[in-house]
Amino acid sequence: MRLHRNLVFATIDALAEIFNEGSYADKVIEKTLKRDKRWGSRDRSFIAETTYDIVRWKRLYAEIAEVKEPFKREDLFRMLAVWCVLRGVQIPDWPQFEKTPERRIKGKFDELSRIRKFRESIPDWMDKLGEEELGDKIWTKELSALNSQAPVVIRANKLKTTPKELAVKLSEEGIETTDLRNYPEALELKQRANIFRTNTFKDGLFEVQDASSQRVAEFMDVQPGMRVVDTCAGAGGKTLHLAALMENKGQIIALDIYGNKLKELKRRAKRAGAHNVETRSIDSTKVIKKLYNSADRVLIDAPCSGLGVLSRNPDAKWKLQPDFLDKIRNTQLEILEQYSKIVKKGGKLVYATCSVLPSENQKQVQKFLKTEAGKDFKLLREKSILSSESGYDGFYMAALEKS
Incomplete structure (x- = not known):
């Protein structure tokens, strides 16, 4: 070379x-x-x-x-x-x-x-923190996995195609994929390529979404016709997955504090043919209060350290600071206490992060359950995904039910 x-x-x-x-x-x-x-x-x-x-x-x-x-x-x-x-x-x-x-x-x-x-x-403080939270053996394996280049995984948009049909269409455009047996809608690219230039992308047949991230919408246990609120929707990767799982029936309200991200979500929803998505910018507490006790499902894809996605965002290692972690843990608990009120009786809440640290995950859920806002909830199940075990992003998700 x-x-x-x-x-x-x-x-x-x-x-x-x-x-x-x-x-x-x-x-x-x-x-x-x-x-x-x-x-x-x-x-x-x-x-x-x-x-x-x-x-x-x-x-x-x-x-x-x-x-x-x-x-x-x-x-x-x-x-x-x-x-x-x-x-x-x-x-x-x-x-x-x-x-x-x-x-x-x-x-x-x-x-x-x-x-x-x-x-x-890796910075000293981050190495020490990872070892304290996960133990020497797991942290060593996890670091090694997070330092490898992330694979490119896409999710077939079931509103328009199937993974099988999508694989054929991409192959016709010169892009070869493999299907991932344990991820029903996922395909992995055999070689990196600019897939955003393909007609299949322009026609809204797929979204780029890591395999671990695809687990979150599945974990929500949604049905067509439900009212679902995605509280930290961002540009809407998980929102669009939910729309496909709900077959465009029912209502998804996508909230975020960043209006420009919601604009991008609208554009993506149009391309994907997701018609049951409504975006609302959180510009005051009224936006949340209006939704109290109204949703069958609420997703809190919480802001976090992002330590589970270092393989695709390696510069985060150098940007993160210890004091940011303290702040973000407080924010996570505040969001849980506030946004959980949107869940109606008998409804479910899913809390998710792309972090591998228990202090942002299991421990936050346990803290929340001891608060006034969390006393009506019970933990149904939780799932931790380590990069070293899955080969994809590190993630955490917990499903809670409101009695």
Whole structure:
């Protein structure tokens, strides 16, 4: 593999923006890929995958390259040199890569690989927290799984197609998939590709949604004709899944505090042919109060640390701070206490997060059940999904019934 100057420079620019300006990796990469119309799919995938790789292994590579933040341009080239050596990529004869100490890089890698926080490239506090909450053995396995590249999984939109039909149509457009036996609506891409350009996507036949995330709507136990409220709907991945499971019958009210996310949800619902979705922006407490005691099912897909989805958001490792976790746990409990009031008698509430930490999951549910708002609820079942066991995102979900 030969490195091309313009692709390398684009990657270095992207890394500088992500590390030094605190920008989100996905947004920076999306912008970077639009820089040159002449780039083909291989060029784009080099930029995206190399950038994500160096973001994922930032701590390890910086330690080997002996550089510290904020990174100067030459520091980023040193980190890219480490990437080249460890990936077996030929280092080009450019001034930026002069005197790259290949043997020292390999030696340092072997030495640091014995220490988990370097080997898995993670901040000290996060490593300590994960070990405290999950135990040394599980956390070690989980970290390793969360550092691998996430597979691309899609969900067939049952309002318009079946997984079998979808697989055939995608194959006709040059995209090969495998069906996932334990996930009834999921297909996994055999190779990464820009599926958003396909006619199948434009026709609303599928949504990109991780296999673990697809478990949440199934866990809701919805029936056609019900009234369902998705309280933290965001751009609506789970809302649209619920619409398909309800066969477009009944009503889904999608709430969020971010109006721009709900706009995106409306657009996606239109494409998916989901006609039973109504969006409402939470701009005051009245929005929630109006819905008290009215829903058969309520989903709280709570804001969380996102530690279960580090394989697709590796920059979250460097953005998260310990004090954010304390704040988010308080927010989760407040949301549970407030939004649970939307459930009617005999109705069910599902609390879900994309975190693997018990303090955001099981412990929050137990706390909620001891509150005034939680006294009428009982826990029916809960499910923890670890990345190391499933091969997909880490998730948690709990189903509670209101008596």
